[in-house]
Each structure stands twice: as C-alpha cells, then as structure tokens.
Amino acid sequence: MSAIVSVKGLGKTYEGGFEALRAVSLDIEEGEILALLGPNGAGKTTLISIICGITNPSGGSVTVGGFDTIRDFRGARALIGLVPQEVSLEPFESVINTVRFTRGLFGKKRDDAYLERILRQLSLWDKRADRIMTLSGGMKRRVLIAKALSHQPRVLFLDEPTAGVDVELRKDMWEIVRGLRADGVTIILTTHYIEEAEAIADRVGVINNGELLLVEEKNALMARMGKKELRIDLARPLDALPKPLEAYDLRLTDEGGLIYTYDTSAEKTGITDLLADLRHAGLHMVDLDTRQSSLEDIFVDLVREDGP
Amino acid sequence: MNLQAIKAIYLFEMSRTMRTLGQSIVSPVLSTSLYFVVFGAAIGSRIDQVEGVSYGAFIVPGLIMLTVLTQAVSNASFGIYFPKFIGTVYELLSAPASFYEIVIGYVGAAATKALAIGLIILATANFFVDLSIVHPFWMLGFLVLTCFSFALFGFILGIWAQNFEQLQLVPLLVITPLVFLGGSFYSISMLPPAWQTVTLFNPVVYLVSGFRWSFFGMADVSVGFSLLAIGLFTVLCLAMIAWIFRTGYRLRS
Numbered sequence: 203m204s205a206i207v208s209v210k211g212l213g214k215t216y217e218g219g220f221e222a223l224r225a226v227s228l229d230i231e232e233g234e235i236l237a238l239l240g241p242n243g244a245g246k247t248t249l250i251s252i253i254c255g256i257t258n259p260s261g262g263s264v265t266v267g268g269f270d271t272i273r274d275f276r277g278a279r280a281l282i283g284l285v286p287q288e289v290s291l292e293p294f295e296s297v298i299n300t301v302r303f304t305r306g307l308f309g310k311k312r313d314d315a316y317l318e319r320i321l322r323q324l325s326l327w328d329k330r331a332d333r334i335m336t337l338s339g340g341m342k343r344r345v346l347i348a349k350a351l352s353h354q355p356r357v358l359f360l361d362e363p364t365a366g367v368d369v370e371l372r373k374d375m376w377e378i379v380r381g382l383r384a385d386g387v388t389i390i391l392t393t394h395y396i397e398e399a400e401a402i403a404d405r406v407g408v409i410n411n412g413e414l415l416l417v418e419e420k421n422a423l424m425a426r427m428g429k430k431e432l433r434i435d436l437a438r439p440l441d442a443l444p445k446p447l448e449a450y451d452l453r454l455t456d457e458g459g460l461i462y463t464y465d466t467s468a469e470k471t472g473i474t475d476l477l478a479d480l481r482h483a484g485l486h487m488v489d490l491d492t493r494q495s496s497l498e499d500i501f502v503d504l505v506r507e508d509g510p
Numbered sequence: 511m512n513l514q515a516i517k518a519i520y521l522f523e524m525s526r527t528m529r530t531l532g533q534s535i536v537s538p539v540l541s542t543s544l545y546f547v548v549f550g551a552a553i554g555s556r557i558d559q560v561e562g563v564s565y566g567a568f569i570v571p572g573l574i575m576l577t578v579l580t581q582a583v584s585n586a587s588f589g590i591y592f593p594k595f596i597g598t599v600y601e602l603l604s605a606p607a608s609f610y611e612i613v614i615g616y617v618g619a620a621a622t623k624a625l626a627i628g629l630i631i632l633a634t635a636n637f638f639v640d641l642s643i644v645h646p647f648w649m650l651g652f653l654v655l656t657c658f659s660f661a662l663f664g665f666i667l668g669i670w671a672q673n674f675e676q677l678q679l680v681p682l683l684v685i686t687p688l689v690f691l692g693g694s695f696y697s698i699s700m701l702p703p704a705w706q707t708v709t710l711f712n713p714v715v716y717l718v719s720g721f722r723w724s725f726f727g728m729a730d731v732s733v734g735f736s737l738l739a740i741g742l743f744t745v746l747c748l749a750m751i752a753w754i755f756r757t758g759y760r761l762r763s
Binding site: 286292299311349 | 598606
C-alpha cells in the first residue's frame with residue numbers, strides 16, 4: 203500500500219491570528235478508512251478544506267495521488283469527492299440536475315447509467331425529478347453523497363456525515379462506505395459518534411487544538427491505550443475500602459462492590475494478587491465481570507491530557 | 511482546460527433562466543413597451559426629430575442598452591452570489607476547474623441571457639417604430655461586447671457583495687443613473703455645454719453613442735472612442751478578475 207494522500211507540515215492561521223492547524227503531517231494509505239476524531243473547533247474541517255482546495259494553507263503541502271493540491275490542482279481535485287458538514291444545496295434545482303452538474307464540474311462526460319446506479323443505491327431514484335427544497339433533511343444528505351460520488355472519486359471525504367441523521371440512513375451510509383472501500387476507494391471521515399469510528403475505521407487519528415495527537419491502527423490503539431476494568435460484586439457490601447486493599451487501583455461502586463482498573467499490556471495485571479488479598483481480607487465474591495474501555499474513553503482521556 | 515466544467519456551469523445557469531422563462535422575457539418586454547408609451551408616444555409627440563431621426567426610433571438603442579446593462583450585471587452578480595449565499599460555492603472551489611473556467615461559465619450564461627433579452631426588445635421595438643439598422647454587423651458586435659463586459663462587471667460585484675443589499679446597491683445607485691444620464695433618451699448635444707463636458711466622464715455615453723451609430727450612422731462621440739471605452743472597461747474587469755483569482759478575495763480564506 204502507498205499513501206494516496208500525503209500531508210506535510212500543514213499549518214493554517216486565519217486572519218485575526220487564530221491558529222487552526224499546526225504543522226500537521228499525515229499519510230493516508232490507498233483503500234483505507236481513516237476516522238478523524240476531535241472536539242468541535244479542533245481543526246478537522248480546516249484540514250479537509252485545505253486538502254479539497256476550499257481553504258488556502260498558511261504553510262506546508264498536500265499531495266493527492268501524487269499531485270500537489272496547489273501546483274497540480276486539476277489532477278489532485280479530480281480524484282476527490284467531498285461530502286461537506288453543512289447541507290448546502292441549490293433549493294430550486296432537481297436532484298438529477300444538481301448531481302449531473304457536479305459530475306460535469308469535475309470534468310466528467312455525462313453518464314446517466316452511472317448516475318442512475320448511484321441514485322438507486324441512495325434510494326433517490328424515485329425523487330430524481332423533485333426539487334431539492336421539497337426533500338427531507340435526510341434525503342438532502344443523500345443528495346450530497348450522490349454529488350460527491352457523481353464523478354467516481356478515488357478519495358472520499360465525509361465531514362460529519364451522520365450528524366443529525368436517522369438510523370436508517372446511517373445504516374445505508376455505512377453500507378455504501380463498505381461498498382466503496384471494497385472498490386478500493388479511500389475514505390476519510392470525521393465524526394462525533396465514536397462508536398461509528400470504532401465500528402468502521404481501519405485507522406484513527408485524533409486532532410485537538412490544531413494538532414494531530416496520534417494516528418494509529420484502531421485495534422493497536424485500543425490494545426495500547428485500552429484499559430480493562432474488573433468489577434467485583436461482594437456478598438456483603440462495603441462502606442469503605444479495607445486497609446489491606448488500599449495499595450490497589452480500586453474504587454467502590456454505589457452498591458458497595460469494587461472496580462479494579464488494570465492494563466492488559468502490563469507485565470503484571472495484579473489480578474491474582476488482588477483476588478488472594480480479597481480472600482485474606484475475608485471478603486466473599488459473588489460475581490466477576492470485565493469490561494474493555496471503548497474508543498470513546500480513550501479519546502476523552504487523550505483530549506483531556508492535551509488540555510484546552 | 512476543463513470544457514466539461516464550463517459546459518456544466520453554463521447549462522446549469524441557463525436552466526435557471528429556462529425555469530423562469532416567463533418572467534425572464536415578459537418583464538423586459540413589458541417595461542420596454544412602457545418606455546415607448548411614455549417616452550416615445552407622450553414625449554416624442556412634442557419632440558419631432560433628433561438629428562434627423564424620429565424620437566421614437568432615436569431612443570431604441572438607449573432602451574436596449576439600459577435593459578442589457580442591467581440584465582447582464584444582475585444575472586452575473588446573482589449567478590455567483592447565490593452559491594456563496596447558500597454555501598454551494600464549496601463545489602466550485604473544490605472542482606478541478608480554474609477560476610477562469612468558472613468565470614467563462616457564469617459570465618457566458620449571463621451574457622447570453624442579456625443578449626437574448628436585448629434582441630427581444632429590438633423585436634418589440636419594431637412594433638412601435640420603423641427601424642432600419644445601418645450597420646447590423648456592428649450593432650450585434652456592440653451588443654455582444656457590452657453583454658460580456660457588463661456580465662464580467664456583474665461577476666465581480668457578485669463576489670464582492672456580502673449581502674443582498676450590496677448586491678442591489680450598485681445596479682441601483684450606479685448603473686441606472688449612469689444609463690439615464692448617458693444619453694439614452696436624448697442627444698448630448700441637447701445639453702448645455704458645461705454638462706456636455708461632465709457627461710463625457712460617463713462611460714455609458716460611449717456605449718450608447720457607439721450603439722446608436724450602428725443604428726443610424728450618427729453619434730455623439732466618435733465610434734473609435736466608443737470601442738476604446740468598451741475595450742478598456744473589459745480589460746479593467748478582466749484585470750480585477752485576475753486579481754480576485756490570485757488572492758482568492760472573498761472566496762477562499
């Protein structure tokens with residue numbers, strides 16, 4: 203695999219001095235799904251906007267498919283499809299016309315058979331002659347996706363594609379994303395729904411305050427950063443931690459049970475010792491349960507450590 | 511050159527015109543007829559002839575210019591302002607099309623519409639007065655050039671405007687007065703000498719004068735000057751567009 207999008211030392215300072223991106227470097231492999239996570243205002247949209255040519259960078263460079271996005275903007279942009287965060291559509295135009303328009307704008311000859319396939323896939327075919335203003339919010343989002351796919355892009359950017367979208371469309375959308383990936387399309391998405399990133403992404407990048415905190419394979423990240431919790435229910439609830447157990451990373455639950463946090467990648471998890479000490483302290487366990495921390499927990503920890 | 515992009519923008523803009531075909535044609539035809547009734551019939555009955563041409567016929571070139579200028583400016587400015595306003599401009603900015611291709615698409619469509627309206631008014635005028643055009647080829651040339659140069663100007667206006675008020679402001683406060691004071695409905699020689707001199711700073715004078723020459727073979731200022739003035743105006747607009755392209759003024763932050 204080779205990098206289809208290569209970002210080097212990208213910086214963006216807006217007029218007025220706001221630094222939206224600070225020397226971001228990132229290689230995106232062909233055919234992968236990369237999820238960019240980050241709180242609002244972290245710089246995700248700025249990063250996407252620069253790659254797509256909507257915003258000028260203050261420093262650094264980007265290549266897409268080997269084309270510099272400024273010097274060879276035609277080559278670079280022809281490869282890119284963008285689904286923007288805001289639903290911006292010509293209200294008085296019909297669905298098919300606006301999709302056809304985008305295809306032409308990106309330099310492709312009219313191909314009604316291909317557009318029909320996309321519109322059918324997005325359940326828009328029956329609405330093709332409808333004016334956009336008559337469509338529901340979810341349908342409008344589908345139109346945005348159809349437009350982004352109209353010129354058969356090799357790299358697809360989805361900026362918060364599922365914000366305010368119902369369950370059905372979300373399911374459809376991830377279906378389409380998987381289908382595109384099977385065709386070898388590279389997909390970069392930003393999302394607030396971390397469980398989605400967890401479900402679909404190959405790699406995860408975390409952005410905060412204009413800096414890329416990390417980019418890592420999702421599974422490796424979860425294994426490395428992930429902590430596990432062991433929940434211990436006791437026959438007789440506790441009011442306070444017994445003295446002999448204070449050395450452990452333990453906390454009391456509301457029901458008087460215990461939660462032990464440990465790191466699976468550490469040399470010793472300490473579970474065996476803990477269980478032995480519990481017995482010495484005369485505590486009887488009635489149940490045990492372990493839980494892996496989610497990507498969301500990892501994300502929150504990362505952003506909190508980075509500070510505002 | 512991304513010809514597909516030019517075609518896409520042009521057709522998209524023209525389809526907007528076709529959608530509102532009724533109002534696109536009816537309103538200029540109606541307003542021209544009104545001008546004929548007011549200026550041609552009411553006032554014209556008291557002014558017999560202007561430099562050997564009946565007053566009704568004399569105002570035809572000015573009337574066409576008035577509508578064509580207004581239409582070219584408002585169509586082109588709206589064409590690019592609307593995507594900015596509703597946010598679809600992201601598509602234009604992220605497309606593999608250069609700014610020049612985008613300009614050709616929008617300006618071409620706006621100029622086409624203005625040209626069509628100009629010709630419709632010319633046809634309408636034929637119902638009111640007898641028109642014989644001395645230099646039909648030049649007439650068309652002047653008309654086409656005017657449509658393009660003022661559509662370019664409208665495009666710049668549409669990029670500059672940050673709200674609908676600003677979009678209306680320039681046509682209302684600049685174009686209309688310039689056209690009315692530019693000898694559309696009178697010959698400059700009818701003015702007192704001092705005002706004649708002031709009028710020569712109005713660029714529309716050169717447009718109307720040259721255009722009128724193509725109809726009747728007589729002009730307030732020489733035809734060469736008229737062509738030079740339109741040429742200069744076009745070059746000025748192109749230079750501004752080149753500057754906008756380089757700096758991304760009000761388009762790319």
